[in-house]
Amino acid sequence: MSCSVQKDIDTAIYDVYYEAKTRGSFIxxxxxxxxxxxxxTTEDKSIVLSKIDANTINEILSKIKLSEISNLKAPSDKRFYDGALIANFTIKxxxxxxxxxxxxxxxxxxxxxALFNKLQSFIK
Structure with a gap:
């Protein structure tokens, strides 16, 4: 990992929200x-991560072009007919x-x- 990327990871403060919802259900x-x-809808828990796991998430976040996430194309459209919860990320x-x-x-x-998969891995 280059020093400039490591420096960005060390100084950036990330706050990530993932929200998925539909009628009567949310995550x-x-x-x-x-x-x-x-x-x-059915569960509530909090997990304290190891420093290594937190750094892994920060590394994943540092590779995402945040200014472009509002323009990303969804790979499927099941949310349009209640086939899936409508989801999005808010990253500060x-x-x-x-x-x-x-x-x-x-x-x-x-x-x-990668960000979605890593976050999901902690809640399973």
Whole structure:
């Protein structure tokens, strides 16, 4: 890993919100510092991450072009007919917020797939 990327990871403060919802059902995942909070229609839990896991998430975030996430194309359209929850990410880096385009829960744009998979791995 280059020094400039490591420096960016060390100084950037990320606050990540994943939200998926439809009529009568919701999933919220929140990552900040070393904590992942999960809330759903049926469950509520908080996980304290190891420093290595938190750094892995920060590394994934540092590779995402945040200014472009609002224009990403969803790979599927099941959310349009209640075939999937409508999901999106809101990522705050320092004091700036970036909101992704909506996508089907479980099937984010490829640019957000690694982040989604890593967050999901902690709540299973």
């Amino acid at each position: 919220n995942i929140h990552f900040k510092e070393r904590t992942v909070t999960f809330k759903s 880096k320092n004091d700036t917020s970036y909101v992704s385009s909506p996508f089907d829960h479980g099937n984010p744009p490829k640019e957000l797939q």
